[in-house]
Amino acid sequence: MAMEKALDVLVIGGNRYVGKRLIAMLLAEGHRVTVLNRGSSPPPAGVAHLRADRDDERSLTGALGSRVFDVVVDQVCYTPRQAALARRVFTGRTRRYVMTSTVDVYEYEDSPALVREEAVDPSAVTVDLELPWGDPAFAEAHYGEGKRQAEAVLAAGGAALPYTAVRVAHVLGGDDDFTGRLAHYAERMRSGEPIAVPAVNRPATYAYVEEVAHFLAWAAGEDFTGPVNAASSGALSTEELCAAVAAHVPGGRAEFRSVEVGEVSPFSFRRSYGMDNSRAARLGFRFGEARQWLPRAVAETLGKGD
Template sequence: MEKALNVLVIGGNRYVGKRLIARLLSEGHRVTVLNRGSSPPPAGVEQLRADRDDERSLTGALGSRVFDVVVDQVCYTPRQAAIARRVFTGRTRRYVLTSTVEVYEYEDSPALVREEAVDPSTVTVDPDQPWDDPAFLEAHYGEGKRQAEAVLAAGPEFESTAVRVAHVLGGDDDFTGRLAHYAERIRTGEPIAVPTSNRPATYVYVEEIARFLAWTAGEDFTGPVNAASPGALSTEELCAAVAAHVPGGRTEFRPIEVGEVSPFSFRRSYGMDNARAARLGFTFSDTRQWLPRAVAETLGKGD
């Protein structure tokens, strides 16, 4: 086994985070989780309770603890990143930020986008925006992540990497309800609203992104890295996988020019190139290998 690490996971209560913690434990690492304490951690994990937006609270909860690696699952704004950078200076040698494909929201190309399309060193940081306003943050999710990446990458205090995660599928605890949306539309025959020009996107299986984050914690590369399975999916392909679990259902698409569309349907491309991850030594499995299993898990149709 590789050297056991002392890892702090910020967030980690649900979905990807809880799978990341389970994987780290199974690999023999020491794990501490820091969150608001809304649910107890698994056995073998120390829990620290703090408000990550409150620098004093965060510092107090950490005490004198130091870590080999911090994996931050819930950093959404440059303010949060700036607090983290100050608090963890001298406490860790490596910082892994869970970022998102949404950082590429302005890169609309049929070609798969590479990491250099959004270089954190060129991103303008504006901490004075109303980042504490939930509506503003939701509307500027990609921008918040871009700026958080930039803040963490700017200093020499510790090494950092930003894992840009594709749209995640799978698991019986997917809280988003997106696949359930499609299952209900197909069951009732209600039209599924999609853009008139509906673009495909890349995805990643929930268990695989947890494995990738755990692997990244033990590596030493820096800078952004795309985390996505090869094989972009269209909304039609995704719905076909859902329809396999809805006997007697009917799939009808309604293309619209403007207005709200269904989840996992896109007016711009959200395809990521994963060549950097492959060069670094991690291979993602093809989307179509795990898609039937992921859909079955989420819709409660697994074995």
């Protein structure tokens, strides 16, 4: 869905996976795109490039100078400290702030029903800036909590910085999927090793990488605020994912091993991980059906020759 007018868009992060697709879509729609990162890898052609450490306020404000933007899309806001810094820096510099959030904000929810946005109200989340958010190990171990508190910081900013938090489901697809999660299944099938799953293994909702990028590009040009779920329709089980993977492994067959406690394979869950996408639909964006794009996504990631 193309936007009505060209926008000045700042993308923070965005050098790989969803981010690089988002940038390509924004450029294709005629928008002016600036990418801000540490400069570890060059941005794509056609964008302006700012180098800064987004965790260093002086570095960030120095790189931005007097620039203002119609929209900021923050791909790498993981903690409330980062959100607080962003709120200080971008209030008055942009009319809209889009934060990429995650299904993991719902980590304490466990219902067979698809979870709606109101299950986690950012305005009701307690923020603790004194936790060791600067410790990478702590931040990684508290990923869902970090995103939840980051949303809360933005919500507390009120009308001064209109924001939306796009709660993205587990993403699949692309030949540049760096997670290795689908490859885990393929390797188990090739070696004949069992795939560990919980004794009660819950399904989850997923999102196709191209569709997530499309949604973020679309959301940048809209004016709704607050959290919104980004997930394709139709929850998938581990068995369905493995069946799609098996099509790319000669003689591939998944053998599952049920475990009561301990580590399990990727994309197998002891609790429900399904998100309701009806708010996105009401706002004007309809996600596709996961079962329709799943074979394509797996083929892209594993390679048609596998």
